[in-house]
Amino acid sequence: MAPFSSFALIGVGTIGSFVATELLKQKNVSVKLFTRDDTKPELEPFKQQGAVIVKVDYSNHEELKKALSGVQVVVSTVSHSFLEGQVDIGRAAKEAGVQLFVPSEYGVATLEGFEAPKQVVRDALEEMQLPYTIFLPGFFADIFHTFFDFNYAEGYIHVYGTGKSKMSLTSRVDVARFMSHVLTTAEPVDLAWATLSFEGDRLAPLDIAALAEKKLGKPIAIKYHDYAETKAKAESDFRAFLAVLAEDGKGLAGTVDEVQRTIAKFFPAWSPQKYDALFIPSA
Secondary structure, eight states, rough: OOOOOOOOEEOSSTTTTHHHHHHHSSOEEEEEESSOTTOOGHHHHHHHHHHHEEOOTOOOHHHHHTTTTTTSSSEEOGGGGGGGGGHHHHHHHHTTTOOOESSSOOOOOOOOOOGGHHHHHHHHHHHOOBBBBEEOOOETTTHHHHHHHTTTTEEEEEEEEEEEEEEEEOOOHHHHHHHHHHHHSOOHHHHHEEEEOSSSSOOOOHHHHHHHHHHHHHHHHHEEEEEHHHHTTTTOHHHHHHHHHHHTTTTOOOOOOHHHHHHHHHTTTOOOOOOOHHHHHOO
């Protein structure tokens, strides 16, 4: 069976805009961008690149199903607050004949705490027998420092615990490059029910501090926070949840072997930029 060539992208925000840009670079593909507001000026560049902008009311099942007609793959990049809303999109997609659903995950290999709604979506897609592909790149390397307050210009990072646990880090550009290549070149059978773990780099907070010191030529202060105190906040504070996840060694896309096998099979020529080369600003 030929690779997929018809896509609908749900959301063009934090990661969606990058995915849209990279999908539109692929040859012989059609891309629909779904939005509640088709007058947004930020959509114009995508339109100029060939995307079809589709205004939709996600609460209107029949309208959504009609908009998905002729689409092979739905790529969802909705925000965390709308994760469970993907179930209704999935139902409309199934009825419209969509062959693959990519739910909004793009993180680490855990489904606990704040990430639990992702399991709800997976279960629903399995129940309706709409195949899905999960893309797990770890933390977005270009913005993850904002969650943990790593400030290289002022010379400090925050560590919640020991800071010795490795994390998967991949820039949004590299995530989008990987996804768009895989979705337009892989055999559809290889994407059905697949979980693809990949990463641009694997570093611990203390590794990052050492790299920053070397590159910037100045000391980086480590501001330690008590792990137990941070964990006590993790059920209600998303930043604390992520910090504990990382310290517990769960801030990973998958095992080293899983990552290597995914890249070797689906995109061996992928060349993501390393964290220190791209995201630690020069002095």
